[in-house]
Amino acid sequence: MQPFQRAHIDTVVQLAALGADAPAALRHDEVIRRSWLRCVQEHALDPTRMQEAVILPSGRLREHQDQLEAFLHIARHGLEALYQQVAGMGYVVLLTDARGVTVDFLGDLQHGDLRRAGLYLGADWSEHHAGTCGVGTCITTGEALTVHLDDHFDATHIPLTCTTAPIHDATGRLTAVLDISAMSAPQPKGSQHLALQMVKLYATQIENADFLHRFRGEWILRLAPAPQFLDVNPEYLLAVDSAGRVIGHNRRAQRLLETDLRRPLRGRGYEQVFDAPFHEIGRFVQARPADQRAVMLADGRQLLFMTATPPPPRPAAPAIPKERRLPAPLAALSGGDAALDRQIERAARLVNSPMSLLVTGETGTGKEFFAKALHASSERRSRPFIAVNCAAIPETLIESELFGHLPGSFSGAGPRAKRGLIQEADGGTLFLDEIGDMPRPLQARLLRVLAEREVLPLGATRAVPVNLRVIAATHCDLEALVREGRFRDDLYYRLNGARFHLPPLRERGDIGWVIDTLLGGDEGPAEMSADARGCLLAHRWPGNLRELRNVLDYARAVRSTGAIQRADLPELRVHAMAPPRDGAGPAAARHAPTPDPARPRQPVAASEAAAAAELQQRLRAAHWNVSAVARDLGLSRMTMYRRMKRWGIVSPNSMDGSSH
Numbered sequence: 001m002q003p004f005q006r007a008h009i010d011t012v013v014q015l016a017a018l019g020a021d022a023p024a025a026l027r028h029d030e031v032i033r034r035s036w037l038r039c040v041q042e043h044a045l046d047p048t049r050m051q052e053a054v055i056l057p058s059g060r061l062r063e064h065q066d067q068l069e070a071f072l073h074i075a076r077h078g079l080e081a082l083y084q085q086v087a088g089m090g091y092v093v094l095l096t097d098a099r100g101v102t103v104d105f106l107g108d109l110q111h112g113d114l115r116r117a118g119l120y121l122g123a124d125w126s127e128h129h130a131g132t133c134g135v136g137t138c139i140t141t142g143e144a145l146t147v148h149l150d151d152h153f154d155a156t157h158i159p160l161t162c163t164t165a166p167i168h169d170a171t172g173r174l175t176a177v178l179d180i181s182a183m184s185a186p187q188p189k190g191s192q193h194l195a196l197q198m199v200k201l202y203a204t205q206i207e208n209a210d211f212l213h214r215f216r217g218e219w220i221l222r223l224a225p226a227p228q229f230l231d232v233n234p235e236y237l238l239a240v241d242s243a244g245r246v247i248g249h250n251r252r253a254q255r256l257l258e259t260d261l262r263r264p265l266r267g268r269g270y271e272q273v274f275d276a277p278f279h280e281i282g283r284f285v286q287a288r289p290a291d292q293r294a295v296m297l298a299d300g301r302q303l304l305f306m307t308a309t310p311p312p313p314r315p316a317a318p319a320i321p322k323e324r325r326l327p328a329p330l331a332a333l334s335g336g337d338a339a340l341d342r343q344i345e346r347a348a349r350l351v352n353s354p355m356s357l358l359v360t361g362e363t364g365t366g367k368e369f370f371a372k373a374l375h376a377s378s379e380r381r382s383r384p385f386i387a388v389n390c391a392a393i394p395e396t397l398i399e400s401e402l403f404g405h406l407p408g409s410f411s412g413a414g415p416r417a418k419r420g421l422i423q424e425a426d427g428g429t430l431f432l433d434e435i436g437d438m439p440r441p442l443q444a445r446l447l448r449v450l451a452e453r454e455v456l457p458l459g460a461t462r463a464v465p466v467n468l469r470v471i472a473a474t475h476c477d478l479e480a481l482v483r484e485g486r487f488r489d490d491l492y493y494r495l496n497g498a499r500f501h502l503p504p505l506r507e508r509g510d511i512g513w514v515i516d517t518l519l520g521g522d523e524g525p526a527e528m529s530a531d532a533r534g535c536l537l538a539h540r541w542p543g544n545l546r547e548l549r550n551v552l553d554y555a556r557a558v559r560s561t562g563a564i565q566r567a568d569l570p571e572l573r574v575h576a577m578a579p580p581r582d583g584a585g586p587a588a589a590r591h592a593p594t595p596d597p598a599r600p601r602q603p604v605a606a607s608e609a610a611a612a613a614e615l616q617q618r619l620r621a622a623h624w625n626v627s628a629v630a631r632d633l634g635l636s637r638m639t640m641y642r643r644m645k646r647w648g649i650v651s652p653n654s655m656d657g658s659s660h
Contacts, residue, residue: 335513
């Protein structure tokens with residue numbers, strides 16, 4: 001250990017011991033002092049222990065990168081432009097995700113010490129790992145800053161200077177952190193002032209580029225306090241849908257307009273933001289003199305200048321045969337979400353195809369609604385649509401339920417023959433939900449039905465021909481289950497004639513339309529206040545459409561009269577329980593299923609880790625009331641216990657180690 005490192009450790013220890021009573025000479029900047037105290041008091045880091053940089057292995061790094069794949073393509077240009085400005089000064093450029101893991105990097109790879117210093121791809125710069133540092137402290141405070149030399153908590157890092165700025169998404173959530181760091185720098189912290197301004201500038205440019213890409217099909221409002229740079233470098237950005245509701249904003253617009261923290265900016269009407277009617281927005285589209293581009297905020301506290309870019313016109317639909325027009329049941333599934341529209345357009349071309357279809361997506365994304373719309377759009381619409389939840393039927397009954405049985409063909413069989421669900425679907429559509437949970441012995445029998453178009457009831461010797469269309473659905477990664485030997489590959493390929501993936505509700509651009517559609521129930525359409533709507537738009541909806549429907553049903557039931565108010569909504573707290581999606585780091589370890597000490601641990605597939613973690617979080621939130629969670633998920637208690645056993649989840653209320 002070098003003398004300067006020992007002296008730094010003594011300073012950190014003294015400040016941690018004295019806290020607010022530390023001499024001014026030891027306090028550094030206020031933000032640094034507070035970070036040092038967090039490192040000791042909250043993160044339990046030992047200032048006397050010098051830690052090597054944490055570099056994630058390539059597999060775990062790729063998981064972090066996959067979560068930001070589209071964003072990384074947009075951000076890359078900004079990183080390259082920034083690196084061109086600072087490379088000659090000895091800096092490297094890092095882009096980390098919101099957890100502090102470096103997902104992109106530009107630097108001189110011939111500099112052999114970069115990896116050892118942590119200035120490298122895959123480095124984890126979260127504050128609870130690395131202590132006070134540019135990235136970790138930026139994530140914690142949400143502010144751009146410089147952590148210079150001995151500002152660092154860990155004495156290993158005090159040769160470094162790190163300057164960072166946060167990048168937010170269109171809802172105000174932290175997406176990434178932009179960082180430029182150098183292995184050495186002059187002592188005065190003020191020497192990094194220009195670096196800080198550059199990082200803030202490029203972080204804003206990346207944030208705005210991501211915003212404009214995401215909302216390229218909506219109204220884009222560009223605003224600035226003065227007209228001179230309005231068209232060149234607008235300070236504030238808003239995205240507005242065709243109904244005049246704010247559906248996105250950049251961080252600066254959020255800070256300017258979201259003065260009431262209880263009312264999110266997203267979901268507000270145009271007239272609630274500006275002192276102008278939305279139907280006159282066209283006057284801001286064409287280039288006009290500056291005084292004609294002025295608009296006052298609704299509260300009258302500031303005059304801004306605005307230009308508006310309308311959504312691009314939809315290309316005229318070419319003349320197509322009548323049978324190729326979008327069927328009404330499928331068209332009714334979307335309010336204009338681009339990803340969902342692509343799936344619907346593909347489905348419309350296959351409504352009468354005999355091939356089997358596979359629908360994937362998170363729990364609650366509407367896979368059964370999608371299958372019903374396919375059936376209703378097809379020539380089979382007058383015949384039955386039979387839905388089978390493969391996870392809800394007990395394993396001992398699923399064979400007879402699906403295939404039917406003759407009298408007395410097994411213990412418990414009644415005196416009468418029973419047609420199975422496959423025969424009930426004859427002439428129509430058989431929808432197999434949660435196909436990934438079908439027991440493997442039954443998969444071979446189902447494969448025969450698909451291949452031969454005939455079904456053999458239990459106890460029978462002659463097969464019965466059936467004419468049906470099979471649509472399967474799952475939230476699992478079937479390919480991973482095939483690799484693990486838990487799902488037949490031949491059945492997978494038979495089911496996967498065409499595949500449709502439904503986006504989660506949080507990623508849909510038509511969520512306002514979805515809310516309005518669900519509000520128009522059997523009792524007639526219900527009104528909703530802007531405050532309540534904004535609350536719904538800001539929620540992450542881990543339960544997707546199913547959760548939203550439950551929330552709206554609850555609100556309609558408890559409201560007194562008039563429009564639904566925010567107070568009528570149930571507490572939306574599930575989003576706080578959502579597990580990290582990368583499965584890495586201490587957070588993932590906290591959410592991992594608890595192994596059962598009474599039985600060998602069942603291996604949890606990587607594809608199911610998120611589902612297992614989410615289930616455990618739901619159970620914890622419900623105080624391990626299995627029945628309540630099963631009802632929320634639309635599953636039977638037996639299915640819940642089956643999944644808990646498979647994923648090694650054990651209730652702390654089970655004194656004997658049994659899930660039951």
